Amino acid sequence: METIIPLLEIIQRLRGPNGCAWDRKQTPTTMWKCLAEELYELEDAIVKDDEDNIVEELGDVLFQVLFIMEIYADAGRFSFDRVIKTVAEKMIRRHPHVYGNSRISSEDELNKQWDAIKAGEKRDAGTSQRRSALDNVPDGMPGLLRALKVSKSAVKAGFEWENLGQVLDTAVSEIHEFEAALSMDEDDAMLEFGDILFSLVNVARFAGFHPETALYRSTSKFEERFRMMEADIAKQGLDLKQMPPEEKEKHWQTAKQACTQKKP
Known part of the structure:
Protein backbone atom coordinates (compact mmCIF):
# COMPACT_ATOMS: atom_id res chain seq x y z
CA MET A 1 0.00 0.00 0.00
CA GLU A 2 2.95 2.34 0.70
CA THR A 3 3.92 2.37 -2.98
CA ILE A 4 0.37 3.38 -3.92
CA ILE A 5 0.18 6.30 -1.47
CA PRO A 6 2.20 8.69 -3.70
CA LEU A 7 -0.26 8.03 -6.53
CA LEU A 8 -3.19 8.76 -4.24
CA GLU A 9 -1.55 11.99 -3.10
CA ILE A 10 -1.08 13.04 -6.75
CA ILE A 11 -4.74 12.31 -7.54
CA GLN A 12 -5.92 14.17 -4.44
CA ARG A 13 -3.79 17.19 -5.33
CA LEU A 14 -5.00 17.16 -8.94
CA ARG A 15 -8.60 17.13 -7.71
CA GLY A 16 -7.95 19.63 -4.91
CA PRO A 17 -8.80 23.37 -4.80
CA ASN A 18 -5.44 24.34 -6.33
CA GLY A 19 -5.28 21.37 -8.69
CA CYS A 20 -6.41 20.84 -12.27
CA ALA A 21 -9.83 21.98 -13.48
CA TRP A 22 -10.09 18.99 -15.82
CA ASP A 23 -9.38 16.48 -13.06
CA ARG A 24 -11.85 18.14 -10.69
CA LYS A 25 -14.76 17.90 -13.11
CA GLN A 26 -14.31 14.20 -13.95
CA THR A 27 -16.93 11.63 -12.96
CA PRO A 28 -16.80 7.81 -12.76
CA THR A 29 -18.52 7.67 -16.15
CA THR A 30 -16.02 9.96 -17.89
CA MET A 31 -13.06 8.25 -16.26
CA TRP A 32 -14.34 4.81 -17.26
CA LYS A 33 -13.89 5.85 -20.88
CA CYS A 34 -10.28 6.79 -20.11
CA LEU A 35 -9.76 3.46 -18.35
CA ALA A 36 -11.17 1.56 -21.33
CA GLU A 37 -8.68 3.30 -23.65
CA GLU A 38 -5.80 2.49 -21.30
CA LEU A 39 -6.85 -1.17 -21.17
CA TYR A 40 -6.60 -1.43 -24.96
CA GLU A 41 -3.19 0.24 -24.89
CA LEU A 42 -2.10 -2.29 -22.25
CA GLU A 43 -3.38 -5.12 -24.44
CA ASP A 44 -1.30 -3.77 -27.34
CA ALA A 45 1.83 -3.68 -25.18
CA ILE A 46 1.24 -7.22 -23.86
CA VAL A 47 0.62 -8.71 -27.31
CA LYS A 48 3.82 -7.06 -28.59
CA ASP A 49 5.65 -8.17 -25.41
CA ASP A 50 7.09 -4.65 -25.10
CA GLU A 51 8.33 -4.70 -21.50
CA ASP A 52 8.89 -0.96 -21.04
CA ASN A 53 5.51 -0.20 -22.56
CA ILE A 54 3.83 -2.87 -20.43
CA VAL A 55 5.22 -1.22 -17.30
CA GLU A 56 4.01 2.19 -18.46
CA GLU A 57 0.54 1.00 -19.47
CA LEU A 58 0.08 -1.00 -16.27
CA GLY A 59 0.84 2.22 -14.40
CA ASP A 60 -1.71 4.11 -16.49
CA VAL A 61 -4.40 1.50 -15.81
CA LEU A 62 -3.62 1.52 -12.09
CA PHE A 63 -3.77 5.33 -12.03
CA GLN A 64 -7.19 5.37 -13.72
CA VAL A 65 -8.57 2.76 -11.30
CA LEU A 66 -7.30 4.71 -8.29
CA PHE A 67 -8.68 7.92 -9.78
CA ILE A 68 -12.17 6.41 -10.02
CA MET A 69 -11.90 5.07 -6.48
CA GLU A 70 -10.88 8.52 -5.24
CA ILE A 71 -13.93 10.13 -6.87
CA TYR A 72 -16.21 7.79 -4.92
CA ALA A 73 -14.20 8.18 -1.70
CA ASP A 74 -14.22 11.97 -2.06
CA ALA A 75 -18.01 11.87 -2.41
CA GLY A 76 -18.28 9.82 0.79
CA ARG A 77 -19.64 6.78 -1.05
CA PHE A 78 -17.06 4.21 0.05
CA SER A 79 -13.40 3.95 1.06
CA PHE A 80 -10.34 2.37 -0.53
CA ASP A 81 -10.22 -0.10 2.33
CA ARG A 82 -13.73 -1.32 1.52
CA VAL A 83 -12.77 -1.99 -2.10
CA ILE A 84 -9.60 -3.86 -1.13
CA LYS A 85 -11.31 -5.83 1.66
CA THR A 86 -14.20 -6.82 -0.63
CA VAL A 87 -12.02 -8.19 -3.43
CA ALA A 88 -9.63 -9.90 -1.00
CA GLU A 89 -12.48 -11.70 0.75
CA LYS A 90 -14.01 -12.68 -2.58
CA MET A 91 -10.77 -14.15 -3.96
CA ILE A 92 -10.18 -16.16 -0.79
CA ARG A 93 -13.80 -17.35 -0.78
CA ARG A 94 -13.59 -18.42 -4.44
CA HIS A 95 -10.38 -20.43 -3.91
CA PRO A 96 -11.30 -22.95 -1.21
CA HIS A 97 -8.86 -25.42 -2.78
CA VAL A 98 -6.09 -22.98 -1.80
CA TYR A 99 -7.44 -21.42 1.42
CA GLY A 100 -9.72 -24.26 2.53
CA ASN A 101 -10.13 -28.02 2.41
CA SER A 102 -11.60 -28.37 -1.08
CA ARG A 103 -9.87 -30.80 -3.44
CA ILE A 104 -9.72 -30.13 -7.18
CA SER A 105 -8.42 -32.70 -9.69
CA SER A 106 -9.17 -31.00 -13.03
CA GLU A 107 -9.77 -27.62 -14.62
CA ASP A 108 -13.37 -28.63 -15.28
CA GLU A 109 -13.93 -29.22 -11.56
CA LEU A 110 -12.27 -25.88 -10.86
CA ASN A 111 -14.63 -24.04 -13.21
CA LYS A 112 -17.69 -25.78 -11.76
CA GLN A 113 -16.57 -24.89 -8.23
CA TRP A 114 -16.06 -21.24 -9.26
CA ASP A 115 -19.54 -21.04 -10.83
CA ALA A 116 -21.15 -22.70 -7.81
CA ILE A 117 -19.51 -20.25 -5.42
CA LYS A 118 -20.61 -17.29 -7.57
CA ALA A 119 -24.16 -18.60 -7.63
CA GLY A 120 -24.09 -19.00 -3.85
CA GLU A 121 -22.89 -15.41 -3.47
CA LYS A 122 -25.83 -14.16 -5.52
CA ARG A 123 -28.27 -16.19 -3.41
CA ASP A 124 -26.79 -14.80 -0.21
CA ALA A 125 -27.02 -11.27 -1.62
CA GLY A 126 -30.63 -11.82 -2.68
CA THR A 127 -29.80 -11.31 -6.38
CA SER A 128 -30.29 -14.88 -7.58
CA GLN A 129 -33.71 -14.24 -9.14
CA ARG A 130 -32.60 -13.70 -12.70
CA ARG A 131 -34.63 -14.45 -15.78
CA SER A 132 -31.81 -15.62 -18.03
CA ALA A 133 -28.32 -17.08 -17.97
CA LEU A 134 -27.34 -14.03 -20.04
CA ASP A 135 -28.34 -11.45 -17.42
CA ASN A 136 -24.69 -11.13 -16.35
CA VAL A 137 -23.58 -9.87 -19.79
CA PRO A 138 -23.06 -6.06 -19.78
CA ASP A 139 -24.76 -4.26 -22.67
CA GLY A 140 -21.89 -1.81 -23.10
CA MET A 141 -19.15 -4.33 -23.89
CA PRO A 142 -17.43 -4.09 -27.30
CA GLY A 143 -19.17 -6.33 -29.84
CA LEU A 144 -16.56 -9.07 -30.12
CA LEU A 145 -16.06 -9.35 -26.35
CA ARG A 146 -19.81 -9.29 -25.72
CA ALA A 147 -20.34 -12.06 -28.28
CA LEU A 148 -17.79 -14.21 -26.46
CA LYS A 149 -19.36 -13.45 -23.06
CA VAL A 150 -22.82 -14.34 -24.36
CA SER A 151 -21.50 -17.56 -25.87
CA LYS A 152 -19.71 -18.61 -22.67
CA SER A 153 -22.78 -17.86 -20.57
CA ALA A 154 -24.96 -19.97 -22.86
CA VAL A 155 -22.45 -22.83 -22.62
CA LYS A 156 -22.51 -22.69 -18.81
CA ALA A 157 -26.29 -23.03 -19.03
CA GLY A 158 -25.85 -26.24 -21.06
CA PHE A 159 -26.16 -24.94 -24.64
CA GLU A 160 -23.11 -26.20 -26.55
CA TRP A 161 -22.01 -27.99 -29.71
CA GLU A 162 -20.59 -31.48 -29.40
CA ASN A 163 -17.39 -30.85 -31.37
CA LEU A 164 -15.47 -28.26 -33.38
CA GLY A 165 -16.67 -29.74 -36.66
CA GLN A 166 -20.26 -28.80 -35.83
CA VAL A 167 -19.21 -25.23 -35.04
CA LEU A 168 -17.33 -24.98 -38.34
CA ASP A 169 -20.36 -26.34 -40.20
CA THR A 170 -22.46 -23.63 -38.58
CA ALA A 171 -19.99 -20.95 -39.71
CA VAL A 172 -20.05 -22.26 -43.29
CA SER A 173 -23.85 -22.35 -43.22
CA GLU A 174 -23.97 -18.73 -42.05
CA ILE A 175 -21.69 -17.71 -44.94
CA HIS A 176 -24.08 -19.32 -47.43
CA GLU A 177 -27.02 -17.53 -45.81
CA PHE A 178 -25.14 -14.24 -46.07
CA GLU A 179 -24.46 -14.85 -49.76
CA ALA A 180 -28.17 -15.42 -50.34
CA ALA A 181 -29.12 -12.32 -48.34
CA LEU A 182 -26.86 -10.06 -50.41
CA SER A 183 -29.44 -10.07 -53.19
CA MET A 184 -32.22 -9.14 -50.78
CA ASP A 185 -32.65 -6.49 -48.09
CA GLU A 186 -29.56 -4.70 -46.74
CA ASP A 187 -30.65 -5.19 -43.12
CA ASP A 188 -31.01 -8.94 -43.75
CA ALA A 189 -27.51 -9.05 -45.21
CA MET A 190 -26.13 -7.15 -42.23
CA LEU A 191 -27.79 -9.54 -39.79
CA GLU A 192 -26.45 -12.56 -41.65
CA PHE A 193 -22.98 -11.02 -41.61
CA GLY A 194 -23.33 -10.62 -37.86
CA ASP A 195 -24.27 -14.30 -37.66
CA ILE A 196 -21.00 -15.14 -39.43
CA LEU A 197 -19.01 -13.13 -36.90
CA PHE A 198 -20.87 -14.69 -33.97
CA SER A 199 -20.32 -18.20 -35.30
CA LEU A 200 -16.60 -17.47 -35.76
CA VAL A 201 -16.41 -16.26 -32.15
CA ASN A 202 -17.69 -19.69 -31.17
CA VAL A 203 -15.11 -21.34 -33.43
CA ALA A 204 -12.37 -19.46 -31.59
CA ARG A 205 -13.82 -20.29 -28.18
CA PHE A 206 -14.17 -23.96 -29.05
CA ALA A 207 -10.63 -24.04 -30.49
CA GLY A 208 -9.26 -22.60 -27.26
CA PHE A 209 -8.11 -19.07 -28.10
CA HIS A 210 -9.51 -15.58 -27.65
CA PRO A 211 -11.11 -14.10 -30.80
CA GLU A 212 -9.99 -10.59 -29.86
Whole structure:
Protein backbone atom coordinates (compact mmCIF):
# COMPACT_ATOMS: atom_id res chain seq x y z
CA MET A 1 0.00 0.00 0.00
CA GLU A 2 2.95 2.34 0.70
CA THR A 3 3.92 2.37 -2.98
CA ILE A 4 0.37 3.38 -3.92
CA ILE A 5 0.18 6.30 -1.47
CA PRO A 6 2.20 8.69 -3.70
CA LEU A 7 -0.26 8.03 -6.53
CA LEU A 8 -3.19 8.76 -4.24
CA GLU A 9 -1.55 11.99 -3.10
CA ILE A 10 -1.08 13.04 -6.75
CA ILE A 11 -4.74 12.31 -7.54
CA GLN A 12 -5.92 14.17 -4.44
CA ARG A 13 -3.79 17.19 -5.33
CA LEU A 14 -5.00 17.16 -8.94
CA ARG A 15 -8.60 17.13 -7.71
CA GLY A 16 -7.95 19.63 -4.91
CA PRO A 17 -8.80 23.37 -4.80
CA ASN A 18 -5.44 24.34 -6.33
CA GLY A 19 -5.28 21.37 -8.69
CA CYS A 20 -6.41 20.84 -12.27
CA ALA A 21 -9.83 21.98 -13.48
CA TRP A 22 -10.09 18.99 -15.82
CA ASP A 23 -9.38 16.48 -13.06
CA ARG A 24 -11.85 18.14 -10.69
CA LYS A 25 -14.76 17.90 -13.11
CA GLN A 26 -14.31 14.20 -13.95
CA THR A 27 -16.93 11.63 -12.96
CA PRO A 28 -16.80 7.81 -12.76
CA THR A 29 -18.52 7.67 -16.15
CA THR A 30 -16.02 9.96 -17.89
CA MET A 31 -13.06 8.25 -16.26
CA TRP A 32 -14.34 4.81 -17.26
CA LYS A 33 -13.89 5.85 -20.88
CA CYS A 34 -10.28 6.79 -20.11
CA LEU A 35 -9.76 3.46 -18.35
CA ALA A 36 -11.17 1.56 -21.33
CA GLU A 37 -8.68 3.30 -23.65
CA GLU A 38 -5.80 2.49 -21.30
CA LEU A 39 -6.85 -1.17 -21.17
CA TYR A 40 -6.60 -1.43 -24.96
CA GLU A 41 -3.19 0.24 -24.89
CA LEU A 42 -2.10 -2.29 -22.25
CA GLU A 43 -3.38 -5.12 -24.44
CA ASP A 44 -1.30 -3.77 -27.34
CA ALA A 45 1.83 -3.68 -25.18
CA ILE A 46 1.24 -7.22 -23.86
CA VAL A 47 0.62 -8.71 -27.31
CA LYS A 48 3.82 -7.06 -28.59
CA ASP A 49 5.65 -8.17 -25.41
CA ASP A 50 7.09 -4.65 -25.10
CA GLU A 51 8.33 -4.70 -21.50
CA ASP A 52 8.89 -0.96 -21.04
CA ASN A 53 5.51 -0.20 -22.56
CA ILE A 54 3.83 -2.87 -20.43
CA VAL A 55 5.22 -1.22 -17.30
CA GLU A 56 4.01 2.19 -18.46
CA GLU A 57 0.54 1.00 -19.47
CA LEU A 58 0.08 -1.00 -16.27
CA GLY A 59 0.84 2.22 -14.40
CA ASP A 60 -1.71 4.11 -16.49
CA VAL A 61 -4.40 1.50 -15.81
CA LEU A 62 -3.62 1.52 -12.09
CA PHE A 63 -3.77 5.33 -12.03
CA GLN A 64 -7.19 5.37 -13.72
CA VAL A 65 -8.57 2.76 -11.30
CA LEU A 66 -7.30 4.71 -8.29
CA PHE A 67 -8.68 7.92 -9.78
CA ILE A 68 -12.17 6.41 -10.02
CA MET A 69 -11.90 5.07 -6.48
CA GLU A 70 -10.88 8.52 -5.24
CA ILE A 71 -13.93 10.13 -6.87
CA TYR A 72 -16.21 7.79 -4.92
CA ALA A 73 -14.20 8.18 -1.70
CA ASP A 74 -14.22 11.97 -2.06
CA ALA A 75 -18.01 11.87 -2.41
CA GLY A 76 -18.28 9.82 0.79
CA ARG A 77 -19.64 6.78 -1.05
CA PHE A 78 -17.06 4.21 0.05
CA SER A 79 -13.40 3.95 1.06
CA PHE A 80 -10.34 2.37 -0.53
CA ASP A 81 -10.22 -0.10 2.33
CA ARG A 82 -13.73 -1.32 1.52
CA VAL A 83 -12.77 -1.99 -2.10
CA ILE A 84 -9.60 -3.86 -1.13
CA LYS A 85 -11.31 -5.83 1.66
CA THR A 86 -14.20 -6.82 -0.63
CA VAL A 87 -12.02 -8.19 -3.43
CA ALA A 88 -9.63 -9.90 -1.00
CA GLU A 89 -12.48 -11.70 0.75
CA LYS A 90 -14.01 -12.68 -2.58
CA MET A 91 -10.77 -14.15 -3.96
CA ILE A 92 -10.18 -16.16 -0.79
CA ARG A 93 -13.80 -17.35 -0.78
CA ARG A 94 -13.59 -18.42 -4.44
CA HIS A 95 -10.38 -20.43 -3.91
CA PRO A 96 -11.30 -22.95 -1.21
CA HIS A 97 -8.86 -25.42 -2.78
CA VAL A 98 -6.09 -22.98 -1.80
CA TYR A 99 -7.44 -21.42 1.42
CA GLY A 100 -9.72 -24.26 2.53
CA ASN A 101 -10.13 -28.02 2.41
CA SER A 102 -11.60 -28.37 -1.08
CA ARG A 103 -9.87 -30.80 -3.44
CA ILE A 104 -9.72 -30.13 -7.18
CA SER A 105 -8.42 -32.70 -9.69
CA SER A 106 -9.17 -31.00 -13.03
CA GLU A 107 -9.77 -27.62 -14.62
CA ASP A 108 -13.37 -28.63 -15.28
CA GLU A 109 -13.93 -29.22 -11.56
CA LEU A 110 -12.27 -25.88 -10.86
CA ASN A 111 -14.63 -24.04 -13.21
CA LYS A 112 -17.69 -25.78 -11.76
CA GLN A 113 -16.57 -24.89 -8.23
CA TRP A 114 -16.06 -21.24 -9.26
CA ASP A 115 -19.54 -21.04 -10.83
CA ALA A 116 -21.15 -22.70 -7.81
CA ILE A 117 -19.51 -20.25 -5.42
CA LYS A 118 -20.61 -17.29 -7.57
CA ALA A 119 -24.16 -18.60 -7.63
CA GLY A 120 -24.09 -19.00 -3.85
CA GLU A 121 -22.89 -15.41 -3.47
CA LYS A 122 -25.83 -14.16 -5.52
CA ARG A 123 -28.27 -16.19 -3.41
CA ASP A 124 -26.79 -14.80 -0.21
CA ALA A 125 -27.02 -11.27 -1.62
CA GLY A 126 -30.63 -11.82 -2.68
CA THR A 127 -29.80 -11.31 -6.38
CA SER A 128 -30.29 -14.88 -7.58
CA GLN A 129 -33.71 -14.24 -9.14
CA ARG A 130 -32.60 -13.70 -12.70
CA ARG A 131 -34.63 -14.45 -15.78
CA SER A 132 -31.81 -15.62 -18.03
CA ALA A 133 -28.32 -17.08 -17.97
CA LEU A 134 -27.34 -14.03 -20.04
CA ASP A 135 -28.34 -11.45 -17.42
CA ASN A 136 -24.69 -11.13 -16.35
CA VAL A 137 -23.58 -9.87 -19.79
CA PRO A 138 -23.06 -6.06 -19.78
CA ASP A 139 -24.76 -4.26 -22.67
CA GLY A 140 -21.89 -1.81 -23.10
CA MET A 141 -19.15 -4.33 -23.89
CA PRO A 142 -17.43 -4.09 -27.30
CA GLY A 143 -19.17 -6.33 -29.84
CA LEU A 144 -16.56 -9.07 -30.12
CA LEU A 145 -16.06 -9.35 -26.35
CA ARG A 146 -19.81 -9.29 -25.72
CA ALA A 147 -20.34 -12.06 -28.28
CA LEU A 148 -17.79 -14.21 -26.46
CA LYS A 149 -19.36 -13.45 -23.06
CA VAL A 150 -22.82 -14.34 -24.36
CA SER A 151 -21.50 -17.56 -25.87
CA LYS A 152 -19.71 -18.61 -22.67
CA SER A 153 -22.78 -17.86 -20.57
CA ALA A 154 -24.96 -19.97 -22.86
CA VAL A 155 -22.45 -22.83 -22.62
CA LYS A 156 -22.51 -22.69 -18.81
CA ALA A 157 -26.29 -23.03 -19.03
CA GLY A 158 -25.85 -26.24 -21.06
CA PHE A 159 -26.16 -24.94 -24.64
CA GLU A 160 -23.11 -26.20 -26.55
CA TRP A 161 -22.01 -27.99 -29.71
CA GLU A 162 -20.59 -31.48 -29.40
CA ASN A 163 -17.39 -30.85 -31.37
CA LEU A 164 -15.47 -28.26 -33.38
CA GLY A 165 -16.67 -29.74 -36.66
CA GLN A 166 -20.26 -28.80 -35.83
CA VAL A 167 -19.21 -25.23 -35.04
CA LEU A 168 -17.33 -24.98 -38.34
CA ASP A 169 -20.36 -26.34 -40.20
CA THR A 170 -22.46 -23.63 -38.58
CA ALA A 171 -19.99 -20.95 -39.71
CA VAL A 172 -20.05 -22.26 -43.29
CA SER A 173 -23.85 -22.35 -43.22
CA GLU A 174 -23.97 -18.73 -42.05
CA ILE A 175 -21.69 -17.71 -44.94
CA HIS A 176 -24.08 -19.32 -47.43
CA GLU A 177 -27.02 -17.53 -45.81
CA PHE A 178 -25.14 -14.24 -46.07
CA GLU A 179 -24.46 -14.85 -49.76
CA ALA A 180 -28.17 -15.42 -50.34
CA ALA A 181 -29.12 -12.32 -48.34
CA LEU A 182 -26.86 -10.06 -50.41
CA SER A 183 -29.44 -10.07 -53.19
CA MET A 184 -32.22 -9.14 -50.78
CA ASP A 185 -32.65 -6.49 -48.09
CA GLU A 186 -29.56 -4.70 -46.74
CA ASP A 187 -30.65 -5.19 -43.12
CA ASP A 188 -31.01 -8.94 -43.75
CA ALA A 189 -27.51 -9.05 -45.21
CA MET A 190 -26.13 -7.15 -42.23
CA LEU A 191 -27.79 -9.54 -39.79
CA GLU A 192 -26.45 -12.56 -41.65
CA PHE A 193 -22.98 -11.02 -41.61
CA GLY A 194 -23.33 -10.62 -37.86
CA ASP A 195 -24.27 -14.30 -37.66
CA ILE A 196 -21.00 -15.14 -39.43
CA LEU A 197 -19.01 -13.13 -36.90
CA PHE A 198 -20.87 -14.69 -33.97
CA SER A 199 -20.32 -18.20 -35.30
CA LEU A 200 -16.60 -17.47 -35.76
CA VAL A 201 -16.41 -16.26 -32.15
CA ASN A 202 -17.69 -19.69 -31.17
CA VAL A 203 -15.11 -21.34 -33.43
CA ALA A 204 -12.37 -19.46 -31.59
CA ARG A 205 -13.82 -20.29 -28.18
CA PHE A 206 -14.17 -23.96 -29.05
CA ALA A 207 -10.63 -24.04 -30.49
CA GLY A 208 -9.26 -22.60 -27.26
CA PHE A 209 -8.11 -19.07 -28.10
CA HIS A 210 -9.51 -15.58 -27.65
CA PRO A 211 -11.11 -14.10 -30.80
CA GLU A 212 -9.99 -10.59 -29.86
CA THR A 213 -6.35 -11.71 -29.71
CA ALA A 214 -6.68 -13.57 -33.00
CA LEU A 215 -8.20 -10.53 -34.74
CA TYR A 216 -5.57 -8.22 -33.25
CA ARG A 217 -2.72 -10.38 -34.51
CA SER A 218 -4.27 -10.79 -37.95
CA THR A 219 -4.83 -7.04 -38.25
CA SER A 220 -1.25 -6.35 -37.15
CA LYS A 221 0.01 -8.82 -39.75
CA PHE A 222 -1.96 -7.08 -42.49
CA GLU A 223 -0.75 -3.69 -41.27
CA GLU A 224 2.90 -4.75 -41.40
CA ARG A 225 2.55 -6.11 -44.93
CA PHE A 226 0.59 -3.10 -46.17
CA ARG A 227 3.10 -0.63 -44.76
CA MET A 228 5.93 -2.53 -46.40
CA MET A 229 4.07 -2.58 -49.72
CA GLU A 230 3.38 1.17 -49.43
CA ALA A 231 7.04 1.90 -48.79
CA ASP A 232 8.16 -0.22 -51.74
CA ILE A 233 5.65 1.41 -54.11
CA ALA A 234 6.60 4.90 -52.94
CA LYS A 235 10.31 4.11 -53.39
CA GLN A 236 9.60 3.28 -57.02
CA GLY A 237 7.68 6.54 -57.48
CA LEU A 238 4.42 4.72 -58.19
CA ASP A 239 0.85 5.45 -57.08
CA LEU A 240 -1.11 2.60 -55.51
CA LYS A 241 -4.44 4.08 -56.61
CA GLN A 242 -3.35 4.18 -60.24
CA MET A 243 -1.88 0.67 -60.38
CA PRO A 244 -3.69 -2.16 -62.22
CA PRO A 245 -4.88 -5.06 -60.03
CA GLU A 246 -2.16 -7.45 -61.22
CA GLU A 247 0.57 -4.98 -60.23
CA LYS A 248 -1.01 -4.46 -56.80
CA GLU A 249 -1.09 -8.22 -56.30
CA LYS A 250 2.56 -8.49 -57.32
CA HIS A 251 3.66 -5.90 -54.76
CA TRP A 252 1.42 -7.46 -52.12
CA GLN A 253 2.97 -10.90 -52.61
CA THR A 254 6.43 -9.37 -52.44
CA ALA A 255 5.57 -7.74 -49.11
CA LYS A 256 4.09 -10.99 -47.78
CA GLN A 257 7.24 -12.89 -48.66
CA ALA A 258 9.49 -10.22 -47.13
CA CYS A 259 7.49 -10.20 -43.88
CA THR A 260 7.57 -13.99 -43.71
CA GLN A 261 11.36 -14.02 -44.13
CA LYS A 262 11.67 -11.54 -41.24
CA LYS A 263 10.06 -13.98 -38.82
CA PRO A 264 12.50 -15.91 -36.62
